[in-house]
Amino acid sequence: CQFSECDTTRVRELEALVLATSPGDGFKAALSDWIDWDAFHRFQCLSWMIETPDDYIHALNNVVLVERTDGKFQFLPYSVDFSFDHDWGPSADLPGGSLLALGCQSDTQCWDDTIAACESLVDAYASANPAAMLDSIQAELEQANMLRDGDNDRYALLREGLERRLTELPAELELNRRLGTYTNVANLLD
Numbered sequence: 001c002q003f004s005e006c007d008t009t010r011v012r013e014l015e016a017l018v019l020a021t022s023p024g025d026g027f028k029a030a031l032s033d034w035i036d037w038d039a040f041h042r043f044q045c046l047s048w049m050i051e052t053p054d055d056y057i058h059a060l061n062n063v064v065l066v067e068r069t070d071g072k073f074q075f076l077p078y079s080v081d082f083s084f085d086h087d088w089g090p091s092a093d094l095p096g097g098s099l100l101a102l103g104c105q106s107d108t109q110c111w112d113d114t115i116a117a118c119e120s121l122v123d124a125y126a127s128a129n130p131a132a133m134l135d136s137i138q139a140e141l142e143q144a145n146m147l148r149d150g151d152n153d154r155y156a157l158l159r160e161g162l163e164r165r166l167t168e169l170p171a172e173l174e175l176n177r178r179l180g181t182y183t184n185v186a187n188l189l190d
Contacts, residue, residue, distance in 0.1 A: 014035075025107050043076075044101060047092050051091040057098055063075065115173065134155065134158055
């Protein structure tokens, strides 16, 4: 349902809990009954991997928040049209600026879990060979005579971006691993 048509009691309770929970170690544990953290880690990693800055993690908008039947909340990807070498704005770094991202980034265990989730997803992404998938889609569209003006140029840019991204991701992940938690988060939240 849409936010204006729902009983917002539980999401308001979640909001109050997030606002009342101090950043730092224990942040993840304090919200573990409310947030599907494994899904949140994957959401944050995928946003970084495919360069989607126009989301809850980075831009604090385009939010799809679902309360599941188990009572936990999960964020779903939205506005992924701004991804993969878009020219709309900045790319998405792994660290985010939303309250949940900032809180997690200040919590040693939560940030370590984010890094581990990203490591697994980067490996799976590389194994999936996204450039070959794109090549296959391009060939099918070409064979079906469904390409429009500009599609070949966009395909070339996307393919180049995929190849570049696959080489950048491990180094970026290692840099974020070495940076550790973001201990200055308390200042950002005040």
